[in-house]
Amino acid sequence: MKRIKEAFEKKPDGLLSIFVTAGFPNLNDTVEILKELEANGVEMVELGIPFSDPMADGPVIQEASGVAIENGMTLKLLFEQLKDIRKEVSIPILLMGYLNPVMQYGYEEFCKSCQEVGIDGVILPDLPLYEYKKEYKELFESHGLANTFLITPETAPERIKELDSLTNGFLYLVSSSSTTGKKSGIDGTIDYLSRVKDMNLTSPSLIGFNIKDSESYKIACKYSNGAIIGTAFIKAIMNSNNFKITVKDFVSSIR
């Protein structure tokens, strides 16, 4: 939780967060990718927990998720791989995924493992708000885990305010009503983004979904504290045989 807060204090404008599926493209690439992202100035990382039925994702992240499962990635293995990550990486790391793998791992066990390896927050889009408030808010917080909520163009203002008051991480502004990596850009949703900006929310926010290049990153930064890029990064590393070069090139193409 603390590292997320510090990241926003240090970089309140133009924070760049990268999403990458754990265990992709190869089973043991995750730690190296994390190191390269930090080395190239990326301020935050979201690690995707692979799931067989990623209903909110477009084809690219679906594919990455499938490959990671095929590679043998599991939550248990991921925590093992991340055992010493805090000796090497200091930017905040969040775990993002669907509820079922977390449920099977066990909520308490999951929170414990997160705390042990130094995970700072979670994004679980299909965890309902009522269930979070009733059953998991305390558990997450007592393990230092920030919970991040999604907001979409269809989210009502009162609900945005409630989510703003409940998050202890940041608000994830979904750029448009779509699955990940679906639309061509984000310029069609400027009205919504400026409407949310004008609400002067207390939590920091990042814009994600359909941010893919320097242009969309710049627009995102205008309306929030920064941007999250997933699909475009997955595409970039898909066929990479040298993450040092690929990650460097990717980050410098964004800013």
Add this chain to the structure above:
Amino acid sequence: MDYNVDENGYYGKFGGAYIPEMLYPNVEELRENYLKISQEPEFKKEFDDLLRNYVGRPSPLYLAKRLSAKYGAKIYLKREDLNHTGAHKINNTIGQILLANRLGKKRIIAETGAGQHGVATATVCALMGLECIIYMGAVDIERQQPNVKRMQLLGATVVAAESGSKTLKDATNEAIRDWINNPADTYYIIGSVVGPHPYPDMVARFQSVISEEMKWQLEEHEGRDYPDRIIACVGGGSNAAGCFYHYLDNDKVELIAAEPAGLGLETGKTAATTAKGKPGVLHAAKTLLMQTEDGQVVEPYSLSAGLDYPGIGPMHAHLFDSGRGSFKYVTDEEALTACFELSKLEGIIPALETAHALAVLNQLDLKKDEVVVINLSGRGDKDLETLIKYI
């Protein structure tokens, strides 16, 4: 014990609405409106009128004499196969299309397994003049060609789901993705008692016309409004929900659910969720789910495309968990045998899905005067290609 949905959308510990924020406004709109709208006199009148004059309800409750003689009980068949489009699925699509109309939605999407729900959806879209997109697994498109052509003939666009196992579960994922991408103008007609609350309850209510009719039909035939046992097949479980609905609280009625064992429970080629599943979240509901230790959904298998689903409706998960329902497992082979048997004994060719319910007769210790109702959920025309291989 309560077997119906509670105010929070749960059946015991199953159900709920595990939806990403992108779907929240849509599902919330539906939750706020489905009861209100479906209980309006005008809505009821239109629904009843279409069921009677368009679908052909009430569906007969037929005493199957030769089948009864063979198994030594009084066996009635609830003839949902005689409905327009050949299965119980149309009861639900009529209800939901009327709801979509009242919500002002212009574009209809649906998932389908065997194609029965797809056909029933394409039919009501033609009836109402609405755009219709049906998601169907690529594998199912192969094995259910006649239904694909029927949907196209009715003006629907059939989109192949190419992800995962390319069957019903993946068609459902694709339909959900479509809804996420088109939240404002699109209505998603789910075909079974699955998905986020309020779908399981809404679909069960629209299908409950089956047991509503059974009550007065049994009264006419037997002088009492309930049978000793009701048997229905369960994939997601909509026909079972419909014929169980008005008997959920009547302990005198045994509710028997027939699940597809595929090649056998221990072969790894099965879709028997209550035997092989454990609690999990799929398609936005907490329910029993066939999955690996790490929570990845296991590909189901059944010869019958309509039962080929790794989960089960939360209502049925609760019936299983609470012991209210008796769950039986039927292999492909047993279902085929039952299908051929009914064809020759009664002159009725049942759908392969329905044949799973018929096959349960072999597993019961029946008494002569017992009254058994089997929900004959669909007709077998669509399965001819498969059946021909086994003649």
